[in-house]
Structures are given as C-alpha cells and as structure tokens.
Amino acid sequence: MRQSFEYHPVIGYRFIPGLKARIPHEGGGYLIRVNDCGFRCERNFITEKKPGIRRVLLFGDSFTAGDGVSNKYRYGDLLEKKIPNLEVYNFGLPGAGTDQQYLAYKEYATGIKHDLLLIAVQVENIRRVAGHYRYWLNERGEQVCYAKPYYELVDGTLILRNVPPRKEPIHEADLSKEERKFIAVGRFPKLKKMVKLVTRVGLKDLAQKAIRYQLAPEYNSPDNPAWQIMRAILEEWINNNRQRVLLMPLPPYQYVEEMGDPSHYQARFREVASATGCMLHDPLPDLLKYSLEERRGFRFQKDVHLTPQGHAALATSLTPILEKLLDDLEQGVHK
Template sequence: MNADARRRFWIGPVLAVTSLLVVLFSLEVGLRVVLDEEREQRLPRFGVPESVQARIAWSEWQSRRDKYGTTSYPSSFDEPDRNLGWRIRPNVDVTHVKPGIYEVSVHTNNRGMRGLHDVASEKRHGAARVGVFGCSQTFGETVNDEETYVERLGERLENVEFLNFGVRGYGTDQMLLYYEQDARTYELDVVVLAFAFYHMKRNDSGFLFYAKPYFTLSDSGALALSGVPVPSPEELAAEDLEQYTWPLADRSVLLRWTWQRSRNLRGRDLYSPDGDAWMLTRALISRFTESASASGAHVVVMNIDESHRELEDELAALTDELGAGLVNLGPALREAAENGISYTLPADNHWNAEGHRLVADWLQAYLCSHALTRACDRPDPPVSASLSRGNA
C-alpha cells in the first residue's frame, strides 16, 4: 500500500473519531450549562453500584454534619441501633429547618416517638390504643408536632390513644422488626401500617440512608434476615470506599449523567407486579399482619402512595387474602391533586399541614365506620378514599 492509499485508509476512521469526540465534548459542555451546581452534585459516581453510592453519600454527609449543626437541614433525630439500623432518639426538642421550604418544631417523647406526651407500656384504662407504623410521612418531619395526622387523630378521639411509630427512612422490613422487637408490648388494639410503594426500594437494599437489616426471600417463600448486627458509625467510617470509584471518570458530567439514566431504566422494573421486590414486600406485609394479628390487634394497611396505581389492585388482593383492612389513599390523593388541593410542600414530596389533615380525615372515617375504635365522630372526607374493610 503506497503512502496515498494509507492516508485515504486512515482519513475515514480519524474523521469518525474526531466527530465523535466533538459530539461528546459538546454534550459535556451542554450538560454543564443546563445542570445547576446542586443537580450536578446529586449525580451518582460513575460505575458505582447503588448500595455503595449510598454508603459514599452517607460518609460525605457525616463529614458535613459539623457545618450544618443539629437544628438546620439536614438534621438528625436518629440514633444508631444494632437491630434496626437506626431509630428515633427519645426526648428530642429541636427546630427542624429546610431553608425556604419549612421550619417546624419537632419533639419526641420518652419512648422515641413523635409527640409531646410521654407514653406508658400499658394503655390508659378504658381506652383503645392504635399504633401507626410508617416512614417520614407518618413521623411528620415537615410539619409541627400538633399537625401530624397521628397527633390530629389523638386530639379528635378522646377515648383512643394514638402512638406514632413512624421513623424517617424506614422500609416495610424495619417497620416489621420494630413491631416484633419493641411495639408488640404496647397493648395495641389496632395496628396501622402506612405503606408506600417506594418502600419497595428500601426493602430491597441493605444500605440506603444508613446501614440497615434486610430480608431475602427463599425459593420456598421463607423470609431470612441478614445484615445484623448493623455496623456502628465508627465501623462504617473506617471502610475504604474509594476502591469502588473511578475518580477520572467522575470528572465527566456526561458519564455520571449517563450512569444515572441507566440506573433509572433498571429501576423501572422494581415496580413490576411479577418482580422480586414486590414478592419480597408481599411477604413482609404478610408477616407483619400475621404477627400483629397473633397479638390480638386488628391490622389495617394504608396505602399513602399515589404514584403506582398499577400495584394498587395487587395490594387490595393481598390484604383481602390476609383478612386485613385496607385504606387505599392513592385515588383520593390523585383526586385531591386534580381538584387543585395542594397537599405537599413545594420542591418536597412530603405532606404539608393540609395533607396531614386530609389523611387524618380519611383514616378516621375508616376506623370509625368499621368499629375499630370507640367514641368516633365521623367526618366527611373532602374527597373520596377507596376503603376496603377486609376482616379487620
């Protein structure tokens, strides 16, 4: 091959590579222009598995704690727990702030539950007792103490004690362990499991906001507990996570954005009715229902998530099979949004005070109409909730 032929041979590949580099450079520059600093910082590390990414985020957050302090955002009401991962600290008294979004007063009682009133193991004589298990929506981290839906119900129904077992960041697995290890001793007449379909991701992980226990499901359908005892913060801080990272690739916004998109695509399968995450979550709800029923409590599953209507029928079939009550707030929340009712905070998916009031109305209507509590004054919910009795 003479010199001219060799040059012609290489012109095509060189032009192709040059064009590709120009396109990639343009995309890199374009993303840096489009994404603001906050969105760019939220992009995941390139090539890092999601569970490791969560551990890295936790380590970085730990290093910033001194900067933010205990009364600014992000703050922590939590303390490490070897069996649960974390739990709410007792006797918290803080102002919880997310600048420009909310500034609220947060108290916890002697038992580490949200609320101003201390709680005894034994219920008040002549009163019924309802325990509500959930995540940050139930804890109510973005509203004042008296504005949470659990506190509202306690104020409305004088002969019923409502205990708030909500813990920020919990999945169904941690709620189950919380009930079995601690809460079953509280003489609960009714147990409400405030369930959201986004808990499925938490159930499928051994590290999300912090290290946590998790269950796996065998081929026979049996649940097996893993991840306990949960490592201490000191043990986690000593781990070398840099071995999982690609520092040079992390300098590219394009690579990190592409990695995020691929993760999002994989995450779509999480909510499949035939997927492993739903099968695991079904088993967790079933065991929760069986454990609480064995202790003599009526069980009510309350769906607080309006985002995955494709799974609402699956949840209804499961609660019917288990003989549990169902309060499906998905349709009601969607109807509220269609009617222009603002029930979440701006730039934050947590409920505002109006959202908590609506949830209190709907849950009260269900509990009273199904004779699960006494001395009820039933409100008319502002929009209809899908309420199924089961055998509760």
C-alpha cells in the same frame, strides 16, 4: 442542626430518645418531640391501656413521622383530635423501609396493648426493602453510606441479614459490584438523569405527567423479587399481630397529582389484604376529589413530603374508616 438519630443495633437507627428539636425547612421549619423510646410521638409508650381509650399503633416512614411539619400537624396527631378517646402511638421512622418498620414493631410494640395496628406503607418504601445500604448526610453535609438491616426470602422464609448493621460508614468503593446494586437511593434511578435535566429546566411535573411516570415498576408483577420480600414482610407482620390490622398504601405525589398510573401498586396491596384478611384503606380516591391546585398544596414547593394540608386531607380520608373500625371493634363486630 442537631443530630436527630442514634445508632440502633437492630433497626439501624432511631430518633435520640427525649429529643426536642426544630428542623429548618422550606416550609419555615418544624418542631419535633421524641418520646423516651426514640419515636417522634407526643406520648410515651405504655403497655397497659386505660379503660375507655382506643389505641392505634401507627407505623410508617417519614410521611408518617411527619418530615416537614411539627408533630401536631401530622395525620396521626390529627386523628386523635378528630376521633374521641383515641390514642395514636406513632412509630413512624424517616428513611426506613417496611423491613425496618417491622423490626421496630418487633423491638418496641409487640407487648403494647392496642385496638388496631395501622401500617402506612409509602409506596416507594419497596425500594428501601430491597436495599442493603442507604445514603445519609453527616455533620459536614457530606453523603455517607451506612448498612441497614434487610430481609432475604429463602425458600419462602424471611431471613434477617445485616443485624447488627455496621456502625461505621461504608465506602461505596469497598463494596462488590454486586452489592453496590443494593444501595437504596430512595428515588427512581432509571429516570434520575432525566428528572435532573427536566428539573433544571423547570419542567419536571409536566414531563412526569406526559410520560405517565412509572414510579415503582417493582409493583408491576406479583413475582417481582422486591415485591415478594415486601409482601412476605407484610404478611408475617399482619399475621403475627393479634389485633385488627389496617393496611394503607400512601401514594407519592405523582399519583396524587395524576402523573402516574397507580393501578399496579393498588393491585398488589389488594392481594396482601385478601391473603391476610386485613382491612385495606386506599386514600388515593379521596385525595383525588380535591382540585389539582389543592392537591399541589399537599406537598411542599420542593420537598415532596406532606404539608399540613396534605396531612389534614389524609386524616380526613382516614377518619370515617378508622372511626367505624374502632366502633365495630368495640361492639365486637370484628375479632
């Protein structure tokens, strides 16, 4: 398999600019095309906007970058097909936290003329925001740990750390016991062993449903330190952007398949929207309108990323909201 990412001195990494590749996958494999800025977008990023074209800057992680599906099946690309005269600049970066997505925005997007900034926060991203390190696979399929940039909140101010992040892998053993807590695992460490056990016996979904799986307790309280950083990043990002912002929490499958209670994260994102005045779109209610069988088909058999059906459902949920927002903007309803 080809190397897909290269080192980036601020964000930590990005796709290799100009890359065209096919990634083997349980879904049959998918095609990726990377633009000359190092993002998985069919378009090269141009500062100026053509007259009559509406442009959305889309940020997110692998769910937005489209792990598991070819570019054309992603919800961002589907929006372009559904909404006339729309350009979506997809800045989705797999494995990235909201902190790195914000850094990508600052590095590459601030000068780009646009009508709307769409920040798609995969709910689990909060763990990455809290992390200072992250595991990756090397060419031999071994897990290696790399440093990532991160923010600290000091007296209400976001301080960027670990920039430039170290290029070389870090041995976990070389980290202090305290620092080891900041290795982002991406998933749910407390329940990891249980999940492993029930996965082995094939009862994972059932077990999660039975216990109304608490996926990300970081959202339980507005005072949670991880959430505070996340919120600060989102607020700074939204407030610094001159155009309208649409904030969209992307629910992991556990919520889509009703194995968990989403109210905690929903409350937190409402708080951000209320504090910043940005628009909020929660696609979960729309997704829940599909039958459970259909919703199960929104993710792959083993990989939890969105299938083409999942992306299509998300695009269907977003389209009327986005269309109205863009029309209103054109007519000067919003600033």
